Amino acid sequence: MEAIKTVNLTKKYKDFVAVDNLNLQINQGELFSLLGVNGAGKTTTIKMLSCLTKPTAGDAFVGGSSITQDEINVKQVIGVSPQETAVAPNLTVKENLELMCGIHGFSKEKSREKVAELATQFNLQNILTKKAGKLSGGWQRRVSIAMALISEPSILFLDEPTLGLDVLARSELWDVIRTLKGKITIILTTHYMEEAEALSDRIGIMKNGKLLVTGTAQELMEKASTDRFENAFITIVKEAN
Amino acid sequence: MRMLTFAKRCTKEILRDPLNLMFGLGFPVILLLLLSAIQANIPVDLFRIEHLSPGIAVFGLSFMTLFSATLLARDRETSFLQRLYTTPLKSMDFILGYILPIIPIALAQSIICFLIAVLLGLPVTVNILFAVSMMLPVSLFYISLGLLCGSIFNVKQVGGICGALLTNLSAWLSGIWFDLELVGGAFKKIANLLPFIHAVELERAMMSGNFSEAFPHLFPVLAYAFITTIGAILLFLRQMKRQ
Numbered sequence: 496m497e498a499i500k501t502v503n504l505t506k507k508y509k510d511f512v513a514v515d516n517l518n519l520q521i522n523q524g525e526l527f528s529l530l531g532v533n534g535a536g537k538t539t540t541i542k543m544l545s546c547l548t549k550p551t552a553g554d555a556f557v558g559g560s561s562i563t564q565d566e567i568n569v570k571q572v573i574g575v576s577p578q579e580t581a582v583a584p585n586l587t588v589k590e591n592l593e594l595m596c597g598i599h600g601f602s603k604e605k606s607r608e609k610v611a612e613l614a615t616q617f618n619l620q621n622i623l624t625k626k627a628g629k630l631s632g633g634w635q636r637r638v639s640i641a642m643a644l645i646s647e648p649s650i651l652f653l654d655e656p657t658l659g660l661d662v663l664a665r666s667e668l669w670d671v672i673r674t675l676k677g678k679i680t681i682i683l684t685t686h687y688m689e690e691a692e693a694l695s696d697r698i699g700i701m702k703n704g705k706l707l708v709t710g711t712a713q714e715l716m717e718k719a720s721t722d723r724f725e726n727a728f729i730t731i732v733k734e735a736n
Numbered sequence: 737m738r739m740l741t742f743a744k745r746c747t748k749e750i751l752r753d754p755l756n757l758m759f760g761l762g763f764p765v766i767l768l769l770l771l772s773a774i775q776a777n778i779p780v781d782l783f784r785i786e787h788l789s790p791g792i793a794v795f796g797l798s799f800m801t802l803f804s805a806t807l808l809a810r811d812r813e814t815s816f817l818q819r820l821y822t823t824p825l826k827s828m829d830f831i832l833g834y835i836l837p838i839i840p841i842a843l844a845q846s847i848i849c850f851l852i853a854v855l856l857g858l859p860v861t862v863n864i865l866f867a868v869s870m871m872l873p874v875s876l877f878y879i880s881l882g883l884l885c886g887s888i889f890n891v892k893q894v895g896g897i898c899g900a901l902l903t904n905l906s907a908w909l910s911g912i913w914f915d916l917e918l919v920g921g922a923f924k925k926i927a928n929l930l931p932f933i934h935a936v937e938l939e940r941a942m943m944s945g946n947f948s949e950a951f952p953h954l955f956p957v958l959a960y961a962f963i964t965t966i967g968a969i970l971l972f973l974r975q976m977k978r979q
Contacts, residue, residue: 545822567824575822577815583745585752590745597741598823642819
């Protein structure tokens with residue numbers, strides 16, 4: 496069953512077409528990566544799917560609800576971890592998690608349980624009392640993803656989750672993302688080839704707002720007649736010129 | 737309930753920033769002590785504690801603009817707001833969540849200012865309570881101005897505009913440091929068109945118990961507070977839509 500379906504989804508800013516007639520289906524429980532160079536339209540797509548920006552044309556159905564007609568229902572099934580760290584810097588990690596619990600209307604007891612659960616899942620126990628703004632980039636991203644999961648979403652958007660992180664922090668965050676695979680639907684945007692290849696069930700490559708191709712990493716490599724995913728990406732993007 | 741959760745977070749963000757405490761509470765108190773020391777050596781009518789403390793209390797509120805503007809601009813820049821826009825929070829939850837927690841901080845700042853003034857010789861009368869109560873519309877003006885600026889500018893711009901420009905405007909055009917009659921002309925006319933002098937004169941009138949003198953100044957303060965709040969709401973909604 497599909498978690499997300501877009502129908503001719505389009506976003507224009509004056510004369511600039513950021514996303515052009517996007518037709519895409521993402522299945523439940525799938526980790527789908529949107530891959531593309533800067534300005535490909537990945538973040539705009541995520542913004543539309545998470546109701547942050549309205550499409551100029553077309554529609555999308557997230558968890559069965561229309562992003563143009565049924566924003567409230569869409570917001571109830573999604574979690575978003577934006578490109579920047581998006582944490583409250585002067586609040587402790589625990590307070591950041593509790594803030595999201597409060598915003599989602601959890602009782603005190605449920606908040607306590609949820610914070611404890613996510614602290615264990617994301618290995619945050621030792622930093623719960625530390626101010627989020629004082630943490631390293633990798634830990635801030637980890638907290639950011641945990642905050643996105645507070646509402647128990649069935650669909651999680653991760654926008655460039657490892658951007659700017661060092662190799663070790665990136666590898667650790669990949670492990671965190673792997674623990675979520677299969678449990679919820681994840682839509683991840685990235686411009687790191689190895690990230691998309693390592694984590695994704697399927698990958699969609701975007702360029703200039705258009706979706707060029709979708710498939711598993713293996714299928715894309717076969718399509719481009721190469722055994723390296725990076726080469727496959729370059730070939731597909733260049734052929735689109 | 738959701739709004740209160742967000743407001744609580746905003747309070748913590750502001751009060752846990754040592755720079756906020758230093759400038760918001762420390763700076764007005766230092767000014768009060770310094771100018772009172774000058775007054776003790778070279779008496780000037782303008783710096784009598786009954787005259788000076790309402791002015792300093794109003795001037796201190798210009799830091800509330802900086803607090804609210806910086807908080808909102810930073811939340812926009814770090815995508816923290818973007819994250820919250822994907823939650824069930826409504827636009828009014830955000831607006832009230834930013835404004836409401838700063839009002840008690842502003843009132844607390846004014847009370848501290850007047851308490852220090854009492855230690856420096858300000859007579860303890862019920863007029864202090866009236867003066868504090870009139871801080872409410874003045875605070876609303878300064879806080880809303882911050883929300884308005886934070887909806888348009890980034891953190892760096894907010895630092896320049898609210899931290900430098902506004903504090904200077906609030907200082908020079910308010911009649912705290914010198915009598916505007918002495919300058920006169922266009923300077924005085926411009927000052928009278930802006931709310932700063934009216935806020936200070938309103939507070940001075942309340943402090944001296946001359947309530948009939950307060951009313952001509954109350955109207956422009958209320959008008960500015962109302963217009964700025966409406967402007968802040970509209971600009972916040974505009975930036976929210978632009979996300």
